[in-house]
Amino acid sequence: MNRSAWEIFQGATLSLARSGALKDRLTDAYRNHLASLDESELPWDLRQDFRSFNYSITREPPLLRGEDSVRATIRKMSNCEAEAAASCVVKMFCALQRSHGPTRPGSAATVVPLYIASSDARAAKG
Numbered sequence: 001m002n003r004s005a006w007e008i009f010q011g012a013t014l015s016l017a018r019s020g021a022l023k024d025r026l027t028d029a030y031r032n033h034l035a036s037l038d039e040s041e042l043p044w045d046l047r048q049d050f051r052s053f054n055y056s057i058t059r060e061p062p063l064l065r066g067e068d069s070v071r072a073t074i075r076k077m078s079n080c081e082a083e084a085a086a087s088c089v090v091k092m093f094c095a096l097q098r099s100h101g102p103t104r105p106g107s108a109a110t111v112v113p114l115y116i117a118s119s120d121a122r123a124a125k126g
Contacts, residue, residue, distance in 0.1 A: 004041070005037060005041040005042055005096060006093075006096055006097065008033050008034065008036065008037050009033070009034075009037075009089070009092060009093035009096055010093065011029075011032070011033040012029040012030070012032075012033035012034050012089050012093070013029075013089060013090055013093045015028045015029040015032065015033060016029050016086050016089060016090065022079065022082045022083065022086060023074050023075070023077065023082050025086070026057070026074055026082055026085055026086055027070065027071065027074050029086075029089060030057055030070055031070065034053075034054075034089070035070075037050070039051065039054075042096070043096070043099045045095070045099065046092055046095055046096060046099070049088065049091075049092055049095075050092060052088075053085065053088045053089065053092070056073075056081075056084075056085055056088075057070060057073055057074065057085060058070055058073055059073050060072040060073040060075075060076050
């Protein structure tokens with residue numbers, strides 16, 4: 001089943017929100033969700049951010065047996081770099097939601113006023 005870019009980012013964000021070591025959660029978010037995303041599925045304004053994130057998570061060559069560039073890169077990241085990468089995922093997820101709006105039928109939020117506007121109050125009294 002093909003997942004939309006929004007669903008992929010949602011899954012990655014949920015992976016990052018779980019308990020455990022940040023580097024392990026970042027590895028899970030990338031491998032199980034973001035690695036399968038084709039950047040052409042993203043809006044133009046997010047593609048460069050996604051490319052930069054992708055590079056930041058795969059930039060190191062594997063040095064240990066059985067290791068890939070993702071594991072090598074995350075292993076060498078400082079905690080601050082891992083936090084920045086995780087924050088980038090969450091920011092892209094939020095931007096994707098803003099740029100596409102609701103993605104499912106019936107998911108649109110209805111705005112309900114919590115007060116009566118002054119012009120409506122005068123009409124109600126009239």
